[in-house]
Amino acid sequence: MPDPCTCGQPVEIVTDILRVSERLNDLKDVDAILDRILTESRRLSGADAGTIFLLKDDALHFSYVHNDTLFRDEANKHVYMTMTVDVNEHSIVGYVAKTGELLAIDDAYDLDPALPFSFNRSFDERTGYRTRSILTIPVKSSQARIVGVMQLINSKDASGASGPFSDEARTYLPLLANNASVAIERGIMTRELILRMMQMAEMRDPSETGAHVQRVGAYSAEIYDRWARTRGIDRKEIKRYRDLLRVAAMLHDVGKVGVSDLILKKPGKLTDEEFATMKLHTVNGARLFLNATSELDAMSREIALNHHEKWNGKGYPGAIPDLGAEDVALGVPKRGEEIPLAARFVALADVFDALCSRRSYKAEWSDEKILDLLREEKGEHFDPEVVDAFLDIFDVITAIREKFREEGGVRHDEIIK
Numbered sequence: 001m002p003d004p005c006t007c008g009q010p011v012e013i014v015t016d017i018l019r020v021s022e023r024l025n026d027l028k029d030v031d032a033i034l035d036r037i038l039t040e041s042r043r044l045s046g047a048d049a050g051t052i053f054l055l056k057d058d059a060l061h062f063s064y065v066h067n068d069t070l071f072r073d074e075a076n077k078h079v080y081m082t083m084t085v086d087v088n089e090h091s092i093v094g095y096v097a098k099t100g101e102l103l104a105i106d107d108a109y110d111l112d113p114a115l116p117f118s119f120n121r122s123f124d125e126r127t128g129y130r131t132r133s134i135l136t137i138p139v140k141s142s143q144a145r146i147v148g149v150m151q152l153i154n155s156k157d158a159s160g161a162s163g164p165f166s167d168e169a170r171t172y173l174p175l176l177a178n179n180a181s182v183a184i185e186r187g188i189m190t191r192e193l194i195l196r197m198m199q200m201a202e203m204r205d206p207s208e209t210g211a212h213v214q215r216v217g218a219y220s221a222e223i224y225d226r227w228a229r230t231r232g233i234d235r236k237e238i239k240r241y242r243d244l245l246r247v248a249a250m251l252h253d254v255g256k257v258g259v260s261d262l263i264l265k266k267p268g269k270l271t272d273e274e275f276a277t278m279k280l281h282t283v284n285g286a287r288l289f290l291n292a293t294s295e296l297d298a299m300s301r302e303i304a305l306n307h308h309e310k311w312n313g314k315g316y317p318g319a320i321p322d323l324g325a326e327d328v329a330l331g332v333p334k335r336g337e338e339i340p341l342a343a344r345f346v347a348l349a350d351v352f353d354a355l356c357s358r359r360s361y362k363a364e365w366s367d368e369k370i371l372d373l374l375r376e377e378k379g380e381h382f383d384p385e386v387v388d389a390f391l392d393i394f395d396v397i398t399a400i401r402e403k404f405r406e407e408g409g410v411r412h413d414e415i416i417k
Helices: 009-026 032-047 092-099 122-127 167-204 210-230 235-249 252-258 272-278 281-287 295-306 341-356 367-374 383-390 395-405
Strands: 047-056 061-066 084-086 103-105 134-140 147-157
Touching: 009 032, 009 167, 032 047, 032 061, 032 147, 032 167, 032 235, 047 092, 061 092, 061 147, 084 092, 084 367, 092 103, 092 134, 092 147, 147 167, 167 210, 167 235, 210 235, 210 341, 210 383, 210 395, 235 295, 235 341, 252 281, 272 367, 281 295, 295 341, 341 367, 341 383, 367 383, 383 395
Parallel strands: none
Antiparallel strands: 047 061, 047 147, 061 084, 103 134, 134 147
């Protein structure tokens, strides 16, 4: 559990919450924002666990979860569960979304039967967890519109014993939740803007889909997370970098908007000449971020340009002296650590997604066949440490694939030639 809050006076608590709210503005991806909100809310309340549901299409959609008792490994598949809850009085989170009022429960197993809602014990029965105290908070925009619901579970004291949530938590956490709504909506907008941009690419190339880029973004972030933890990188730096990577990785193939329809929409394999033209999508994509004004722009440029480079030096487009030149020729391929780190994670994520998706020109590969190939390509196509990190979290990878599953994907002729 995060370090418990040492604040005690109202002014100190409010100042702490406002400081947290301000820090949320540094984050780009909605998942990183939700993770930070849960982390800080649990710190302030001593909660063992927490979940955030976001409102979309008149239903609550499971969006993020923490549980220190059950999910000791921070890279866990449970973050990628798919679940929706109706906004009505039958469930606790539905009731809070419907009424817009905070609900504090001291013992979930001792609810008054006359209440309109009930506690669903199925999760406890399935996992052996014991839910006691619950604090469920509506997340409201500045216009008092419901954005979602945050539910905190089992407030713990210094000895680790579960008890009711404090009066301070009930009073001040709604302030954090409501201030956080601005960051949540901004994170959602950022992701939606990227997906709309990729819809432009999809109009050109029907195989370039929103689900594909969301999978590649999530795969890349989780692979990096395991790689970084293995190397002992500071947790704050890990969260900062993975936030940027999740967003930047989604833009890896944005340069395909500059490739001819005759190539993008060709149902069979590309000729060598067509494939040479296709390779320039890396340059086209990097050019969109040529005048980088932020770290996110710079990482997006590195990924777009380098995600087809190979560890053994047999990838493309190679070293490009001047991305802004009118006529750009492919350069000498980069190898090993010459390839930017972010691009190495995306390279594996992108190829994995291509192989496990059905195409008009190839069948979907089995996991066994894919994993065999990735092991063979360790130190060849891919950074060996990146492959190891991927294999360590394959359960998380498969959970991501299920969450964003659909037909389609991207063309990877170099894999099936």
